[in-house]
Amino acid sequence: MAKKVVATLKTGTGKEFAKVIKMVKSPTTGAYQFKEGIVNNDHVKDFFAKK
Numbered sequence: 001m002a003k004k005v006v007a008t009l010k011t012g013t014g015k016e017f018a019k020v021i022k023m024v025k026s027p028t029t030g031a032y033q034f035k036e037g038i039v040n041n042d043h044v045k046d047f048f049a050k051k
Contacts, residue, residue: 016040016041017038017039017040017041018038018039018040018041018044019036019037019038020036020037020038020039020044020047020048021034021035021036022034022035022036022047022048023035
C-alpha cells in the first residue's frame with residue numbers, strides 16, 4: 001500500500017508539493033526543535049523566511 005502513496009505523490013498533483021524541515025532554536029531552553037511541513041513549491045521560501 002505504501003507504494004501506491006509514493007507513486008501518486010510523484011505523478012499528478014503531488015509534484016506541486018515539497019516536504020520541508022526547518023531547525024529552530026527554542027528561546028526558553030536553548031535546545032533545537034525541528035519544524036516540518038508539506039508546502040506548495042511556490043511557498044518554500046516563505047516557510048523558511050518566517051520565524
